Amino acid sequence: MSHLVSIDAAALAAGQAAGDFAASSAAARARLLRALAEALEAERESLVPLADQETGLGLPRLNGELDRTAFQLRGFATELERGAAHRVEDDPAVAGAPPAGRPRLTRVRVPLGPVAMFAASNFPFAFSVLGGDTASALAAGCPVVVKAHPGHPMLSRKTAQIAHRVIEQQGWTEGVFQFVDGASVETGVRLVQAPAIAAVAFTGSFRGGTALADVASRRPRPIPFFGELGSINPVIVLPAMLQRGVEAPAAALAQSICQGSGQFCTSPGVIVVPVGDDGDAFVSALSKALSTQSPHGMLTEGIRSAFDRGVSAWAESPAVRGLLAPARRDAVAPGPFLGEVAARDFIADASLHEEAFGPGALVVRVASNNQAIEVLQAIGGSLTVTLWGAEGENEEARALVRAASQIAGRVLFAGVPTGVAVTGAQQHGGPYPASTQPWSTSVGYAAMDRFLRPVALQDAPAWLLERQGVPC
Ligand code: NAP
Numbered sequence: 262m263s264h265l266v267s268i269d270a271a272a273l274a275a276g277q278a279a280g281d282f283a284a285s286s287a288a289a290r291a292r293l294l295r296a297l298a299e300a301l302e303a304e305r306e307s308l309v310p311l312a313d314q315e316t317g318l319g320l321p322r323l324n325g326e327l328d329r330t331a332f333q334l335r336g337f338a339t340e341l342e343r344g345a346a347h348r349v350e351d352d353p354a355v356a357g358a359p360p361a362g363r364p365r366l367t368r369v370r371v372p373l374g375p376v377a378m379f380a381a382s383n384f385p386f387a388f389s390v391l392g393g394d395t396a397s398a399l400a401a402g403c404p405v406v407v408k409a410h411p412g413h414p415m416l417s418r419k420t421a422q423i424a425h426r427v428i429e430q431q432g433w434t435e436g437v438f439q440f441v442d443g444a445s446v447e448t449g450v451r452l453v454q455a456p457a458i459a460a461v462a463f464t465g466s467f468r469g470g471t472a473l474a475d476v477a478s479r480r481p482r483p484i485p486f487f488g489e490l491g492s493i494n495p496v497i498v499l500p501a502m503l504q505r506g507v508e509a510p511a512a513a514l515a516q517s518i519c520q521g522s523g524q525f526c527t528s529p530g531v532i533v534v535p536v537g538d539d540g541d542a543f544v545s546a547l548s549k550a551l552s553t554q555s556p557h558g559m560l561t562e563g564i565r566s567a568f569d570r571g572v573s574a575w576a577e578s579p580a581v582r583g584l585l586a587p588a589r590r591d592a593v594a595p596g597p598f599l600g601e602v603a604a605r606d607f608i609a610d611a612s613l614h615e616e617a618f619g620p621g622a623l624v625v626r627v628a629s630n631n632q633a634i635e636v637l638q639a640i641g642g643s644l645t646v647t648l649w650g651a652e653g654e655n656e657e658a659r660a661l662v663r664a665a666s667q668i669a670g671r672v673l674f675a676g677v678p679t680g681v682a683v684t685g686a687q688q689h690g691g692p693y694p695a696s697t698q699p700w701s702t703s704v705g706y707a708a709m710d711r712f713l714r715p716v717a718l719q720d721a722p723a724w725l726l727e728r729q730g731v732p733c
Contacts, residue, residue: 264443264448265447265448265451267441268441268448268451268452268455269451269455271406271439271440271441271452272375272377272406272439272452272455272456272457272458273455273457274434274435274436274439275375275404275405275406275436275437275439275457275458276374276375276404276436276456276457277434277436278375278404278433278434278435278436278437279372279374279375279403279404279436279457279459281434282372282402282403282404282433282434282436282437283371283372283374283402283403283732284402284731284732284733285402286731287341287342287344287346287347287731288341288342290338290341290346290399290400290402291337291338291339291341291342292338292431293399293427293428293431293433294334294335294337294338294341294396294399294400295334295335295338296427296430296431297334297391297396297423297424297427298330298331298332298334298335298338299331300423300424300426300427301327301330301331301334301386301391301420301423302327302331304419304423305324305327307419308327308386308416308419308420309323309324309327311415311416311419312326312385312386312413312416314415315385315412315413315414315415315416316385316412316413316416316560317557317558317560318385318521318557318560319557322521323385323386326384326385326386326387327386329386329387329683330386330387330391330392332683333387333392333393333396333683334391334396336683336706337396337397337399337400337706337709338400340400340685340706340709341400345706345709346370346400346401346402346709346713347369347370347729347730347731348370348730349367349368349369349729349730350367350368351365351366351367351368352365352366352367353365354720364719364720365719365720365721366717366718366719367717367718367721367726368715368716368717368718369715369716369718369730369732370713370714370715370716370730371713371714371716371732372401372402372403372712372713372714372732373401373403373459373460373485373712373713373714374403374404374457374458374459374460375403375404375405375406375457375458375459375460376394376398376403376404376405376406376458376459376460376461376462376712377406377408377452377453377455377458377460377461377462378394378395378398378405378406378407378408378461378462379408379410379449379461379462379463379464379465379473380392380407380408380409380410380417380464381410381464381465382410382412382413382465382524382560382561382564383521383524383525383526383560385410385412385413385416385417386420388464389409389410389413389416389417389420390407390409390416390417390420390421390424390440391420391423391424393683393703393704393708394462394464394487394703394708395407395438397703397706397708397709397711397712398462398709398712399437399438400709401709401710401711401712401713402712402713402732403459403460403712404436404437404438404439405437405438405439406439406440406441406452406455406458407421407438407439407440407441408441408442408448408449408452409421409440409441409442409443411442411444411561412560412561414442414444417440417442418440418442421438421440424438424440425438425440446472449469449473450472450473450476453473453476453477453480453484454476454480458484459484460484460485460486460487460711460712461473461474461477461484461485461486461487461488462487462703462711463486463487463488463489463490464488464489464526464703465489465490466490466491466567467490467491467616467694470488470489470490470491470694470697471488471490473486473488474486474488474697485698485711486697486698487696487697487698487701487703487711488696488697488698489526489644489689489690489695489696489703490693490694490695490696490697491526491615491616491618491694491695492526492527492530492616492642492643492644492645492691492694492695493530493531493614493615493616493640493643494527494528494529494530494531494643494644494645494646494647494678495529495530495531495532495533495636495637495640495643495646495647496514496529496531496532496533496646496647496649496677496678497533497633497637497646497647497648497649497661497665498510498532498533498534498535498540498543498649498650499535499648499649499650499651499661500535500539500650501650501651501652501653502649502650503535503539503540503542503543503650504539507539507542507543507546508546508550510543510649511543511546511547511549511550512546512550513676513677514529514532514547514550514677515547515550515551515553515554515597516550516554516677517529517677517678517679518551518554518597518620518621518622519551519554519555519556519597519620520679521679522556522557522558522559522560522594522595522619522620523556523568523595523618523619523620523621524559524560524564524618524619525679526644527644527645527678527679527680527681528618528620528678528679529622529647529677529678529679530616530617530621530622530623531607531622531623531625531636531640532547532622532623532624532625533604533624533625533627533633533636534624534625534626534627535626535627535628536626536627536628540626544584544601544624544626547599547624548584548585548599551585551597551599552585552597554597554620555594556594556595556596556597556619556620557594558593558594559594559595559619564618564619565595565619567617567618567619568595568617568618568619568620568621569587569590569595571615571616571617571618571619571621572587572595572598572617572619572621573587574612574617575598575600575613575617575621575623576598576600578602578610578612578613580602580603580606580607580610580613581600581601581602581613581623582600582601582602583598583599583600584599584600584601584624585597585598585599586598587621595619595620595621596620597620597621598617598620598621598622599621599622599623599624600621600622600623600624601623601624601625601626602623602624602625602626603625603626604625604626604627604628604632604633604635604636607623607625607636607639608635608636608639611639614639614640614641630657630660630661631660633661634660634661634664637661637664637665637667637668638664638667638668640668641668641692641693642668642669642691642692642693642694642695642696642699643668643669643670643691643692643695644669644670644671644678644689644690644691644695644696645669645670645671645672645673645678645691646665646668646669646671646672646673647672647673647674647676647677647678648661648662648665648672648673648674649674649675651674652674667692668691668692669691669692669695670688670689670690670691670695670696670699670702671687671688671689671691681704682705683704683705683706684705684706685705685706685707686705687702687704687705687706687707688702688705688707689702689703689704689705689708690702690703698711
């Protein structure tokens with residue numbers, strides 16, 4: 262019970278801090294974000310080994326992830342300094358009768374209020390306590406209440422202590438950043454129900470995300486739920502690509518499928534390959550390249566057993582031909598899995614469109630460009646679609662790009678989908694279930710827009726206009 266009371270207290274403190282934080286200057290919040298980045302880097306020697314101890318992701322990867330997290334915090338600071346949070350659209354008054362005549366209207370943006378942030382398991386820095394959701398919410402002027410992920414509890418606590426220290430040093434009230442831990446469904450539900458919470462940011466499973474989205478929508482006053490719930494990231498290999506050789510792309514794809522043991526939201530889960538000899542050669546090269554990969558152990562037992570269940574379901578499907586056997590369940594690390602299925606069977610069986618989070622993929626063999634498009638339409642929502650071999654403009658390429666853009670937040674024409682650059686142009690989202698709010702992104706500087714709500718000020722007094730979009 263006392264645990265639940267502490268969640269309420271955290272949300273309440275965030276609610277009490279929200280007004281002043283919303284009215285703070287962009288420059289002050291930029292200083293806060295830069296100080297958080299600096300503090301993370303200063304504590305690298307203690308944070309990275311702790312992260313490795315709890316996640317087993319390895320020092321090189323975790324050092325790189327800490328760099329990315331600090332880069333991201335500073336990037337949002339730069340965006341604030343450029344005026345991104347307080348953009349104003351001003352339409353002067355026009356004399357005369359409507360519709361041409363009108364009052365002066367000034368469109369500004371106000372922060373939503375406290376954001377409940379559910380840290381992800383698979384990026385203990387970049388999508389966790391001081392990751393992109395926290396950075397973008399603080400940049401927007403919203404206090405954050407972090408729900409720690411139980412996969413890295415000690416790292417989460419230590420990172421939160423660093424944040425608390427920086428907040429205090431900078432003279433902010435402690436409600437600006439709150440932290441709750443405790444591995445339980447009850448914790449998350451209580452947080453989303455807390456009256457002071459104004460929005461939720463979530464990265465995790467379809468099951469957990471839909472349950473929490475339901476809680477958010479059943480509140481007396483429902484709140485926005487920004488959830489990233491899974492993605493299978495199809496890679497379409499076109500005939501033009503196959504003519505350039507199969508070994509190098511197959512090796513790159515195998516590496517991407519196994520990167521981080523497949524625990525990337527952008528991991529390629531479906532590879533669409535034309536039927537015929539060239540396609541056969543590519544599938545055989547991919548299978549060979551995958552067989553040489555040795556994925557490391559997975560983040561939690563829950564994630565591992567979900568992967569084993571997903572792969573078993575694929576392997577047991579009469580429509581799927583196994584190309585690489587699933588690993589034994591008692592093996593410490595999962596083995597890569599590759600199966601092959603005809604497009605018609607894939608399209609007909611919705612269970613084959615579900616994400617198996619880990620180092621596995623299905624090859625879907627297509628007889629035509631139109632069938633590749635039907636595969637994309639059956640998938641319906643994905644963070645990414647990769648099109649290999651669409652460099653030349655023709656009707657087929659245009660149709661594929663259109664179909665890919667309709668189902669994905671990011672369409673790649675080279676490279677692999679794992680690896681998500683933090684920039685202004687980034688879009689990490691997409692139709693459901695990739696995101697519950699497909700017009701929003703959870704990576705890149707536009708992520709801040711999720712937490713800012715437009716308000717039109719009509720005939721506003723001079724003192725308010727002089728604030729140039731900074732809420733009062
Ligand atoms: P998860 O089980 O969804 O947990 C994420 C967070 O949500 C945790 O804090 C968890 O709290 C909370 N939660 C889960 N179910 C809940 C519920 N019914 N009510 C309230 N809170 C709930 O995700 P995970 O443990 O990180 O990984 C499990 C699976 O998620 C993976 O196998 C994978 O399929 C998927 N995943 C996807 C992504 C992605 O990028 N799309 C990233 C990571 C994981 P407690 O644990 O404290 O209960």
